[in-house]
Amino acid sequence: MIRNKKRCVAMILAGGQGSRLGVLTKYRAKPAVPFGGKYRIIDFTLSNCTNSGIDTVGVLTQYEPLELNSYIGSGAAWDLDSVTGGTFVLPPYMAKDSGRWYSGTADAIRQNVFFIDLYDPDYVLVLSGDHVYQMDYNKMIRAHREKGADVTIAVLKVPLSEAHRFGVMMTDGEGRVTEFAEKPKEPKSDLASMGIYVFSWKKLKEYLKKDAEDENSDNDFGKNVLPAMLSGGEKLYAYRFSGYWKDVGTIESLWEANMELLDSRGVNLWDKDLKVYARNPNKPPHYVGFGAEVRNSMIAEGCNVYGKVEHSVLFPGVTVKEGACVRDSVIMQDAVIEENSTVIKTIIDEDTKILEGARVGGDGEITVLGANVTVEAGAVIPEGGRTEPKSTVKKG
Amino acid sequence: MLNKDVFGLIYASEDNYNLRELVIERSVAALPIGGRYRAIDFTLSNMVESGIKNVGVITLKNYKSLMDHLGSGKEWDLARKNNGLLVMPPYDTTASKGIYQGMCDAVYSKIDYLRRASQDYCLLSGSYTIYSTDYSRMFEEHIKKNADITIMYSTEEKKTDEAIYDDVRLYTDEDGRVTDIEYESKLSRSNKLGMDVYLMNKTLLETLVRNACARGKYDFVTDVLIPNINKLKICAVPHKGYVGRLTSLNDYFNINMDMLKKDVQRDLFAAGHPVYTKIKDEPPVKYKENASVENSILGDGCTVDGSVENCVIFRGVSVGRGAKLRNCIIMQECTIAEGCELTNVIIDKFSEIKHDIRLMGAPGFPVVIRKGAII
Numbered sequence: 060m061i062r063n064k065k066r067c068v069a070m071i072l073a074g075g076q077g078s079r080l081g082v083l084t085k086y087r088a089k090p091a092v093p094f095g096g097k098y099r100i101i102d103f104t105l106s107n108c109t110n111s112g113i114d115t116v117g118v119l120t121q122y123e124p125l126e127l128n129s130y131i132g133s134g135a136a137w138d139l140d141s142v143t144g145g146t147f148v149l150p151p152y153m154a155k156d157s158g159r160w161y162s163g164t165a166d167a168i169r170q171n172v173f174f175i176d177l178y179d180p181d182y183v184l185v186l187s188g189d190h191v192y193q194m195d196y197n198k199m200i201r202a203h204r205e206k207g208a209d210v211t212i213a214v215l216k217v218p219l220s221e222a223h224r225f226g227v228m229m230t231d232g233e234g235r236v237t238e239f240a241e242k243p244k245e246p247k248s249d250l251a252s253m254g255i256y257v258f259s260w261k262k263l264k265e266y267l268k269k270d271a272e273d274e275n276s277d278n279d280f281g282k283n284v285l286p287a288m289l290s291g292g293e294k295l296y297a298y299r300f301s302g303y304w305k306d307v308g309t310i311e312s313l314w315e316a317n318m319e320l321l322d323s324r325g326v327n328l329w330d331k332d333l334k335v336y337a338r339n340p341n342k343p344p345h346y347v348g349f350g351a352e353v354r355n356s357m358i359a360e361g362c363n364v365y366g367k368v369e370h371s372v373l374f375p376g377v378t379v380k381e382g383a384c385v386r387d388s389v390i391m392q393d394a395v396i397e398e399n400s401t402v403i404k405t406i407i408d409e410d411t412k413i414l415e416g417a418r419v420g421g422d423g424e425i426t427v428l429g430a431n432v433t434v435e436a437g438a439v440i441p442e443g444g445r446t447e448p449k450s451t452v453k454k455g
Numbered sequence: 456m457l458n459k460d461v462f463g464l465i466y467a468s469e470d471n472y473n474l475r476e477l478v479i480e481r482s483v484a485a486l487p488i489g490g491r492y493r494a495i496d497f498t499l500s501n502m503v504e505s506g507i508k509n510v511g512v513i514t515l516k517n518y519k520s521l522m523d524h525l526g527s528g529k530e531w532d533l534a535r536k537n538n539g540l541l542v543m544p545p546y547d548t549t550a551s552k553g554i555y556q557g558m559c560d561a562v563y564s565k566i567d568y569l570r571r572a573s574q575d576y577c578l579l580s581g582s583y584t585i586y587s588t589d590y591s592r593m594f595e596e597h598i599k600k601n602a603d604i605t606i607m608y609s610t611e612e613k614k615t616d617e618a619i620y621d622d623v624r625l626y627t628d629e630d631g632r633v634t635d636i637e638y639e640s641k642l643s644r645s646n647k648l649g650m651d652v653y654l655m656n657k658t659l660l661e662t663l664v665r666n667a668c669a670r671g672k673y674d675f676v677t678d679v680l681i682p683n684i685n686k687l688k689i690c691a692v693p694h695k696g697y698v699g700r701l702t703s704l705n706d707y708f709n710i711n712m713d714m715l716k717k718d719v720q721r722d723l724f725a726a727g728h729p730v731y732t733k734i735k736d737e738p739p740v741k742y743k744e745n746a747s748v749e750n751s752i753l754g755d756g757c758t759v760d761g762s763v764e765n766c767v768i769f770r771g772v773s774v775g776r777g778a779k780l781r782n783c784i785i786m787q788e789c790t791i792a793e794g795c796e797l798t799n800v801i802i803d804k805f806s807e808i809k810h811d812i813r814l815m816g817a818p819g820f821p822v823v824i825r826k827g828a829i830i
Contacts, residue, residue, distance in 0.1 A: 096739035097755075135529075321741075328738035329756075339734045343724040344490030344752040344768075346715070354746055359739035360491075360755050373739070 063143040065178040067200055067257075069113045070171070071104050072164050073188035074121030079309045082429035083408055085448055088120065089308065090188030091127040093391045093409070095320055095328065096357040096372045098337045099130060100307060101188040103326070105137040105146075106335045108186075111196040115144030115178055118188070119167040121160060124150055136338045149174060163278030169267040180260050185280065187254040191316050192304035193326055193333040194255070199298045203257040209293040210262070210285070212236065213255035213300050225251035226281040228297060236295035241281040250297060252281065253304055262293060303327075314406060314425050317372045317389045321355055340375040340392070350381070366396070374409075383413075388420070391430075400434075408432070408448065417452075420444070457594055458509070458538070461654070462574040463502040464565075466558050467495055467582045468515030473620055473703040476823045477803065483701055484512075484582035485520045487786045487804065489714045489723075490767050491754040492732045493524055494701055495582045497723070498652075500730045503531050505590040507578065509538035511568050513561050515554070518544050524733050531731045543568065557673030559664040566665075569657050577660050579675075581621075581651035585699035585710055587723045587730070590654070593692050596631075597654050602690035604680070605654040606633065608647045609698040620702040623649030623676050625691050633689040636681050649676075650694060659687075697722040708801065708821050711767040711784050715750055737770050745776050754787075761791070775810065782818075786826075800824065 077089025084092060090101035101118075108116050116139055120127055127148075134146025149171050151160050161167035168175075168185065175183055182203065184196055194213070203211040217225065227246045229238040238247070266284050270276050276283045289295055303326050307313040319325035328335055342361025347353055352367040361376040366383035374392040379385055382399040392409045396402055400413045405420035408430035413419055417434045420426035421442030429448030434440060437454045446452060467484035477486060484495040495512070502510055510533060514521055521542070525531075528540025543565050545554065555561040562569070562579070569577065576597075578590060588607070597605040608625055624645040626635040637643045653675075663679045672678035680689065697719050699710035713719045724730060737756025742748070747762040754770035761778030768774070769786045775793035784801045785791065791802075792810035799816030802808070803826035812830055816822035824830065 329758075334736060335738070336736050339736075341729045341731060343720065343730065344754040345740065346720065346752050347748040347750070349750050351749060353742045353748055355744060356742045357739040358742065358753075368742075 063178060065115050065144065065180045067113055067115075067182040067184055067196075068175050068178050068180040068260075069108050069116045069184040069186055069196075070168055070175070071101070071108075071116060071118045071186045071188045072167060072254075073101060073118050073127060074124075074161055074167065075187075075189055076122040077189070077308055080313065081310065082427055082445055082447055083310075083313075083406070084123070085429060086123055087126040088122045088124060091130055092307070092313070093374060094191060094307065094313070095317060095326070096374055097340070097359045098335060100191060101127070101131070102137070102335055102337045103191050103193065104186050104188050105131075105134070105139065107192075107194050107196060107333070109137050109139055109336065110193075110333050111200075113184065113196065114139060114141040115180075117147045117149045117171060117174055119161065119171070120148055120150050121167075124148075130338060132338075137336045144178070147174065163276075163283075164280045165267060165270050165276075165284045166278035168263075169271055169278070172264060172267065175260065183258045183260045183263055185256040185258065189306060189308060190254065190304060191307055191326055192253075192300075192302060193330060193335070194300060194302065194304075195333065196255075196257075199255070200257055202298050203259075203296070206234070206296050207294065208257075208296040209259050210288060211257040211296045211298050212285070213253040214250045214297045215253050215300050215304055216249050217251045219246060219249045222246035222249050222251055226254075226285070227251055228295075230297045234297050234299075236289060236297055239285055239289050239295070241279075241286070253300060254281075255300075256280065256285075257298075262288075266291070266293075310406065310425050310427055314389060314404075318370070318387070320372065321357060321370055342375050345373075351379075366398075387422075397436075404442065414438075457506045457591060458574075460574055461505075461507050461576045461578050461590070461594060462509035462538070462572045462657075463499075463507045463511070463578045463580065464562065464569070465495065465498055465502075465510065465512045465580050465582050466561055467512050467518075467521060468555055468558075468561055469581060469583055470516055471583070471620060471702065474701065474707060475704050476825050477704070477707065477801070480826055481517050481520045482514065482582075484514075485517075485524060486583075486701060486707065487769060488585065488701075488707075488711060490752045490769050492730060493521075494585065495521070495525075496730055496732045497585045497587065498580050498582055499525075499531055499533075500728075501586070501588050501590065502578065502580075503533065503731065504728050505588075507590070508533070508535060509572055509574060510540050511565065512540070512542045513565055514542060514544050515561070518542070526733070530733055538573075541568065555673070557678070558675040559667040559673045559678060562660065563664045563668045566661060569661055572657060575656060576654060577657045579653045579655070579660065583701040584650050584652070585701065585723070586650065586694060586696060587725060587728055588694055588696065589728075593654055596690065596692050600631065600690050601688065602632075603655060603659060603687040604689045606680075606689065606691050607650045607652045607694050608691050609650055609694045610646050611648040611698070612646055621651070621676075621700075623651070625649055627691050631690050631692065633684065633691050636676065636684060638676050638681065647691065647693075648698075650698060704801075704821070704823070705819060708784065712765065712782070714752060714767060715765065735770055743776075761793075761795075769804075782821075784821075803828070806830070 073090040077084040133140040139146040345362035348365040359375040366379040376393040387404040400417040403420040405426040411432040414436040424443030428446045469483040527534040533540035624637040624643040625647040743760035746759045751766040753768040756771040760776040771788040778795040786804045794811040796813045802824040806828045
């Protein structure tokens, strides 16, 4: 059965736990982590799909999927609820004789071959739901077609000292990949894979089948499938991307990416051609009261600010009361910072309350408070502290 | 929940020259208000939050901006398979030429919509009143009192002569039955001011507007309510919270400024009673180095690098470095360049104020800049 032939179907890998985000991903998958004052990480990939004219998107989920699934819903917020395509959340499932978790990125796609086949696409765009960037995938697909490639890998130049964290490749003058190494100890190149691949679907299916038959494989694109395709003589091309791209998989990089937004070095949320869509919280415009001071910050709808906010990102519905001071911080939805408390260099998750006169964080290491935490009046959380969701921090 | 019993009908054809430049290109219902809303959002959200799922909107003049705003009704959760939102622009029929002289012929020209509604009661409302309520209590009272028509009112002393536009004063007996109505009377002694919202059986509404139209009468208050005050049981229910009426330019200015007050915010945007509006997917407001903002509300998508005091700033406005704004209402996507100084100014959408311009209105007489102006 073919529903509607599509030129390209996008598959977003969104099952990652994001364990390095600690308390922020205790009850949610990494792509659902809030970012940039009103977004979640996956908004960027979903919006890129819409902005590239792709209307059929599969989202592969596995770890703590509830928050992510309910956030994505029908895909309407990203204009991805199309009649002939749409957004499909694809969790692992039980089949007649088998059923298992996704064992790796390639396995997640392989277990959904039948879904992709419904649309009989020429190309499959494999994306990660963990990255913050704006990109028109169309240009990449065009390059793929023009080169007659079997797979095209988006690459970014990174400092050589950083390259060991990525899939790294060497290319010839035409951009054809001659060598590929996943997270090499001694990288030979500074061309790093961004985890964005355009595959010719027939070719990918062939290699997914081979990969599944290989018992020693980790079923991972970077580790197994791409090297197999390279040694199989297939045509791998690199596609150079020069914009902003960030893997926000650690507390440091998440905090940094938020701060870069404030310093206009991050993603350009004001770009009308690559607009970033998100679910709307339906709150009134934010209010800044008498005596408030707000500078170098981003403030979303529904906030009430009476205190001082400097170099910080406030999500919808946050309250900062009189005499409170928030600096270099990221405060997520509906958190409350009460009178005369201080919050410095801290990421505060949703619905957390910092009661009167409490002191949270410091200028050194980043402090992180989980969701629904109560920091009691006068309590102190030293810099670098981590607080589990739903806990209470007492004074002394 | 009222979805089985009540449908909403909003008369969005109001035209009011007291609002001057602001209504040249739009109806009162489409007036931008409160940093991200249009006037009709409040009535429409009230209906939705009361459980009403079937709403018709009757438009007349310049309904393009209103249709663009309402769309399919998705944002109000009114894009439904059953019921939902229906915007009804004027059209030519044997009964009507599509140009209404009042609410009566407007409703009468859409009589098939009334007949087809599966609900028996019609909540008929204007679109220039700003408040937040749940109509369920009004419906309960209507049934309990066995009323023919129920009117919602707020308690308000008479203001200046200027504010007398569409001023409906009610007198009631101890049971809440309306005994007298005064329309635009400067001498009225009643502090019960109608809120332009009426609940009644749809067959009664049909009969009343047909009879009025047959006699060449078109005003709902003077030609339907007042002549029938003794024949029908007209009851009144009070509304306790904030009510703003967009009846003059000054009112427009003051209602926007009211939204800076904590108690008004709490009343209009109470938790659990959202006001829905068209979504624009703008990023959060960006405050830059020189931003200094006090007592103001700002819609998403703005960038601020100047000083803003007692202002209502709509979505997508940019305030340049060192600009000084006091007591201003700046509508969607205006650009205020560096060094401007604006006091008591209303700037309509898409306008551009070039650098170092000074505009000064007096309190009570705001300067109004028309939509799309470049200064």
